[in-house]
Amino acid sequence: MEVVQLQRSFLEYSSSLFQEGFLDAQFSQLQQLQDESNPQFVMEVVTLFFEDSERLLNDLTFAIEQPNVDFKNVDAHVHQLKGSSSSIGAHRVTNVCIPFRNSCEEQNIQGCLRCLTLVKQEYFLVKNKLETLFRLEQQIVAAGGVIPMVE
Amino acid sequence: MESCNCIEPQWPADEMLMRYQYISDFFIALAYFSIPLELIYFVKKSAVFPYKWVLVQFGAFIVLCGATHLINLWTFNAHSRTVAIVMTTAKVLTAVVSCATALMLVHIIPDLLSVKTRELFLKNKAAELDREMGIIRTQEETGRHVRMLTHEIRSTLDRHTILKTTLVELGRTLDLEECALWMPTRTGLELQLSYTLRQQNPVGFTVPIQLPVINQVFSTNRSVKISPNSPVARLRSPGKYMPGEVVAVRVPLLHLSNFQINDWPELSTKRYALMVLILPADSARQWHVHELELVEVVADQVAVALSHAAILEESMRARDLLMQQNVALDLARREAETAVRARNDFLAVMNHEMRTPMHAIIALSSLLQDTELTPEQRLMVETVLKSSNLLATLINDVLDLSRLEDGSLQLDIGVFNLHSLFKEVTRLIKPIASVKKLFVTLSLAADLPEFAVGDEQRLMQVLLNIVGNAVKFSKEGSVSISAVVVKADSLKDPQAPDFFLLPTDGHFYMHVQVKDTGLGINPQEISNVFTKFAQNQSSLSKNSGGSGLGLAICKRFVNLMEGQIWIESEGLGKGSTAIFTVKLGIPRRSNESMHPFMQKVSANEVQTNLSGLKVLVVDENGVSRMVTKGLLMHLGCDVTTVSSSDECLRVLSQDHKVILVDVSMPGEDSYDIAVRVHERFSNCLDRPLIVALTGSTDRVTKGNCSRFGIDGVILKPVSLDKIRNIFSELLQHGVLLET
Numbered sequence: 001m002e003v004v005q006l007q008r009s010f011l012e013y014s015s016s017l018f019q020e021g022f023l024d025a026q027f028s029q030l031q032q033l034q035d036e037s038n039p040q041f042v043m044e045v046v047t048l049f050f051e052d053s054e055r056l057l058n059d060l061t062f063a064i065e066q067p068n069v070d071f072k073n074v075d076a077h078v079h080q081l082k083g084s085s086s087s088i089g090a091h092r093v094t095n096v097c098i099p100f101r102n103s104c105e106e107q108n109i110q111g112c113l114r115c116l117t118l119v120k121q122e123y124f125l126v127k128n129k130l131e132t133l134f135r136l137e138q139q140i141v142a143a144g145g146v147i148p149m150v151e
Numbered sequence: 152m153e154s155c156n157c158i159e160p161q162w163p164a165d166e167m168l169m170r171y172q173y174i175s176d177f178f179i180a181l182a183y184f185s186i187p188l189e190l191i192y193f194v195k196k197s198a199v200f201p202y203k204w205v206l207v208q209f210g211a212f213i214v215l216c217g218a219t220h221l222i223n224l225w226t227f228n229a230h231s232r233t234v235a236i237v238m239t240t241a242k243v244l245t246a247v248v249s250c251a252t253a254l255m256l257v258h259i260i261p262d263l264l265s266v267k268t269r270e271l272f273l274k275n276k277a278a279e280l281d282r283e284m285g286i287i288r289t290q291e292e293t294g295r296h297v298r299m300l301t302h303e304i305r306s307t308l309d310r311h312t313i314l315k316t317t318l319v320e321l322g323r324t325l326d327l328e329e330c331a332l333w334m335p336t337r338t339g340l341e342l343q344l345s346y347t348l349r350q351q352n353p354v355g356f357t358v359p360i361q362l363p364v365i366n367q368v369f370s371t372n373r374s375v376k377i378s379p380n381s382p383v384a385r386l387r388s389p390g391k392y393m394p395g396e397v398v399a400v401r402v403p404l405l406h407l408s409n410f411q412i413n414d415w416p417e418l419s420t421k422r423y424a425l426m427v428l429i430l431p432a433d434s435a436r437q438w439h440v441h442e443l444e445l446v447e448v449v450a451d452q453v454a455v456a457l458s459h460a461a462i463l464e465e466s467m468r469a470r471d472l473l474m475q476q477n478v479a480l481d482l483a484r485r486e487a488e489t490a491v492r493a494r495n496d497f498l499a500v501m502n503h504e505m506r507t508p509m510h511a512i513i514a515l516s517s518l519l520q521d522t523e524l525t526p527e528q529r530l531m532v533e534t535v536l537k538s539s540n541l542l543a544t545l546i547n548d549v550l551d552l553s554r555l556e557d558g559s560l561q562l563d564i565g566v567f568n569l570h571s572l573f574k575e576v577t578r579l580i581k582p583i584a585s586v587k588k589l590f591v592t593l594s595l596a597a598d599l600p601e602f603a604v605g606d607e608q609r610l611m612q613v614l615l616n617i618v619g620n621a622v623k624f625s626k627e628g629s630v631s632i633s634a635v636v637v638k639a640d641s642l643k644d645p646q647a648p649d650f651f652l653l654p655t656d657g658h659f660y661m662h663v664q665v666k667d668t669g670l671g672i673n674p675q676e677i678s679n680v681f682t683k684f685a686q687n688q689s690s691l692s693k694n695s696g697g698s699g700l701g702l703a704i705c706k707r708f709v710n711l712m713e714g715q716i717w718i719e720s721e722g723l724g725k726g727s728t729a730i731f732t733v734k735l736g737i738p739r740r741s742n743e744s745m746h747p748f749m750q751k752v753s754a755n756e757v758q759t760n761l762s763g764l765k766v767l768v769v770d771e772n773g774v775s776r777m778v779t780k781g782l783l784m785h786l787g788c789d790v791t792t793v794s795s796s797d798e799c800l801r802v803l804s805q806d807h808k809v810i811l812v813d814v815s816m817p818g819e820d821s822y823d824i825a826v827r828v829h830e831r832f833s834n835c836l837d838r839p840l841i842v843a844l845t846g847s848t849d850r851v852t853k854g855n856c857s858r859f860g861i862d863g864v865i866l867k868p869v870s871l872d873k874i875r876n877i878f879s880e881l882l883q884h885g886v887l888l889e890t
Contacts, residue, residue, distance in 0.1 A: 008590050008629075015585050029870055033781045041781050049774045083815065083846075084774035086867065148592060149574055 003145035010136045011148055017133065022126050027089030046130055049088045053123055056081045060119075064112055074112060075104040081119065092122045169227055176220045183217025205259055212252045215245035286441075293445045296324040300449055304456045308463050313456045314346045321428065321449060322348045325442055328395055328432060333383060333425040335360065335404070342383070342425055358382045364399075369423050374400035374446045376438060383427050395430030396438050400446050402426050403454040404461075426450055502550050509546065512539045551704050562711055566738045567607035569661075570595060573634060576614045580630075584622050590629040591622075598636050599661065604736030605712060613705045613716075614663070617729045620701070621667035628668030628726070637662045637732060658736050660714070666728045672720040680718055681706045709733055762787035764878075765806045769799045769824060770813040770844070775867075779811060779844070782871055786878075796824035800831070807839045809878065814855075815846040815867065822859040829860050840881050844869060 017023045034041040060077050063070060082097035096118045103111030137147055187210035194206060222238045230238075300320040304313050318330045329349055333342040336357065342365065344356040358365070364381045377384060379394035401423040428446060430436050516536040524532060577593045584591045614632075621630045637660040672680065681702050709716040712733040720727035766788045770776040776792050783790045791807070793799045799810065810828060814821035825841050832838035842863040845852050856864055863877045 004592075007592065011590060011592070012585075015581060019582075019585065026870075030778065030781070032871070033785045035785075038781065038784070045774065045777050045781065048777055052773050079815070080772050083772040083813075083867070087772070087775035087778040087869075148594075149577070 003140065003143045006136065006140045006143055007145055007148050010140060013133060013136060017129055021091050022129050024089045024091040026086065030089065043134060045088060049084055049090070050127055052084050053081060057120055057123060060116055064116060069109060071104045071107050075101060078104060090126045093119065093126055096122050173224060173227055176223045180217040180221035183213050183220065187213050205255060208248065208252050208255060212245070212248040215241060215248050219245050290441050293441050297445055297448050300324065301452045304452055308460050310457060310460045313453065313460060317449065317453050318346055318348045325428065325445070327428050327430060329429040331427045333358070333427070335422050335424065339422065365425060368399045368425060369401045372401065372447065374398050374443045374450070379429070383425060384429060395432045395434060395436065397427060397429050398438055398443060398446060399425055399427045400450040402450045404457060498550060502546065505546050506543070509539060509543045513543060548701065548704055562606035562609060564604060564606060566602055566604055568601060569599065569603045570601050572607060572611055572614070573632065576611060576618055577632065579615065580618050580622055584630065587622065587625070588627060589622060589625055592629065592631045594631070594633045596635040599634055600659070600737060602738045604738050605733070609708045610733065613708050613731070616701045616705050617665050617731070621665050621669065621729065625667045625669030630665065630667045632663070632665050634661055634663045636660070658734055660732050660734055662730070662732045664728060664730045666726065668726040671723045671725045671727050672718060673723055674720060677718050677720065764788045764808050766790050766809045766811060767799060767803060767807045768792045768811045769796060770794065772813065775813065779869055782869060782874055785871065786875060796827070799824055800827055803828070805837055809840045809842060811842050811844060813844045815844065822855055825859040825861050842877060842881070
């Protein structure tokens with residue numbers, strides 16, 4: 001019963017993501033929004049998030065490497081990132097954005113740099129995880145099974 | 152004088168003789184003529200004389216004799232030949248007739264004689280009839296007396312009146328000297344003089360019941376003549392006169408206890424009273440048969456009347472007893488009700504009193520868990536939480552069970568989302584399961600309705616209990632939950648083969664199976680599992696805790712939902728499967744567009760309000776714009792998204808009912824759009840509602856919202872519920888500011 005095994009691993013993986021804080025309830029909301037009229041909703045939103053976040057991270061990197069850091073600009077970007085990640089439920093990313101914003105307010109370059117590194121780290125982690133999850137989903141669908149509900 | 156030789160010469164007629172003959176003949180003739188006339192006259196008068204023609208004959212004979220004698224008158228003297236011829240004719244005729252008559256009389260006279268005999272016979276008969284008439288009249292009179300007596304006796308239901316009346320009437324009818332009634336005593340060994348006619352207050356004479364004369368009377372239902380000297384008849388002091396004849400008769404006394412259900416009373420078990428009737432002394436009267444019969448009939452009537460009176464008394468007594476018992480029962484019932492009410496009040500109060508602190512403990516402990524704690528502290532808090540959860544469960548269980556037991560528990564029927572119930576259960580059990588590395592899988596049948604009518608709370612309780620047990624008793628492996636809709640006859644509880652599932656209109660049976668790969672249950676103990684407070688004896692389960700009430704309550708709930716629950720297990724270590732079926736209703740509103748998150752009627756209204764609602768979403772952040780759009784589309788709204796306020800104003804039209812603006816950018820620029828919307832629609836009544844999406848609801852934000860005329864606020868991150876609630880409130884009430 002390959003499907004069952006796949007389902008099992010999918011469930012295990014999803015639960016671990018939730019438990020470890022990579023994803024939170026907002027992500028479940030998104031999953032619930034996915035139905036027959038909108039079968040790829042989650043995939044689309046996540047893809048958009050990836051694009052958006054990478055763009056933001058590039059802009060952030062660029063902005064911080066400037067000699068005169070425009071903290072307002074940086075803050076705006078971080079705010080955006082925070083918004084996106086919280087909309088999608090990327091919990092750990094959102095959490096890291098908070099001290100990032102604080103650093104921006106304090107105009108603390110070192111803090112910002114540190115936070116940027118952290119953000120990037122978290123972002124790539126969650127991206128990896130989400131991509132693995134989607135792969136599993138595709139495998140299940142390919143094997144003819146139904147994606148089990150994850151709560 | 153010439154004389155003829157052929158004839159003797161007549162002697163010279165003696166004048167005297169001739170004259171006398173003449174006269175006699177005349178008178179004879181007269182008599183002869185008058186007799187028939189008389190006869191005819193009287194016969195005509197009587198009209199019953201049967202022999203009329205005999206009379207005619209006789210008359211003719213007499214007339215002719217008379218005629219002869221008459222004609223004789225002319226023959227005394229010389230007469231002519233004519234006269235002689237006439238005379239001869241007459242004589243001849245007379246001869247003929249008289250002979251004929253003589254012959255006739257031979258026949259007739261015996262008849263006439265027999266008439267006399269018949270008359271005598273009839274007279275005797277008449278005399279006999281008279282006598283019989285006399286007897287009948289006497290009998291009829293007796294009957295009248297009996298009827299009158301019976302009427303008197305039956306007209307009352309009072310025992311004493313009955314008996315007194317009997318004696319009085321009997322005495323009057325039969326003209327008795329004395330009449331007495333002997334009743335058996337309570338012991339049944341003696342007869343006691345209870346009533347007499349003449350004596351007002353009879354002294355309590357008693358005679359033993361085994362006297363031969365009494366036995367003789369009791370052995371027959373006829374009235375018996377007894378000796379005046381027998382002890383029962385010696386009611387007056389013996390005087391010098393001859394006592395009158397005495398008759399005694401038995402009076403059966405019927406008792407209610409004589410009557411069995413299928414068994415009419417046997418004569419041998421009856422009790423009798425003795426009625427003694429004494430004729431007046433010195434009257435030389437005898438007891439006539441009809442009087443004896445009268446006495447027997449009266450005795451029977453008295454028996455019936457007495458038994459009626461007795462039965463009536465019994466039934467009155469029984470009725471009084473019943474009324475008393477009724478009163479007592481009523482009192483007992485009210486007391487019981489009071490006791491139950493008191494217990495329920497006590498339970499309710501205790502329940503509330505016990506639950507409130509429990510809630511406080513649980514809530515605060517879980518809050519405490521979320522703060523920074525050292526590992527030891529964490530352990531302590533976890534223990535506190537676990538113990539208080541256990542206690543809370545125990546309290547709930549006990550309360551539920553007591554309400555289930557006395558039948559006062561009723562299911563709270565309502566429409567609920569079946570699918571989400573299962574998902575909720577799995578979600579709740581996931582954390583524990585994953586700690587134990589157990590996989591929990593849920594599979595719902597495709598034809599399982601999304602919505603059902605039933606008691607959501609209790610069903611969840613049952614499911615949680617069973618799934619919880621499955622997880623609790625499994626150390627490794629998986630727990631699988633499956634739910635299907637049952638077709639009739641497809642699944643039967645092997646322990647209840649008479650249980651048939653009949654899907655009725657508007658209802659369906661759901662079959663749920665929870666399979667685990669855990670410890671399993673000894674097949675012999677399966678029946679014990681649902682017993683209150685009974686625990687498995689295996690040592691493995693000793694550490695699992697629990698009150699042992701869980702499954703008993705589940706069973707009760709499942710039974711209330713008209714279902715069955717049972718557990719199958721192949722043995723220890725082989726896992727077990729808990730299976731239950733419940734009857735759920737199908738919600739009548741099979742609205743295809745029913746949203747899965749809708750639960751109450753008000754939500755239904757919201758759905759119709761939101762469907763097709765044109766919403767404009769303004770958000771700079773692409774991801775959150777997409778998420779919001781997805782949410783709104785799921786709610787059925789018609790969504791347009793823009794990323795800047797300029798674009799918004801460009802796209803905005805009168806069709807848009809709601810504008811959703813993200814105002815989480817610092818500064819007041821985001822509120823700019825609200826200002827411009829107000830400007831544009833200042834003269835118009837159909838201004839679209841403005842809802843702000845914000846990351847915080849501090850005072851500044853609130854102030855800004857009210858300053859810039861924002862109708863509603865939603866705290867980020869947005870969720871379906873939040874949007875739904877805000878929109879519904881806004882659309883219903885117009886303006887609302889809520890966090």
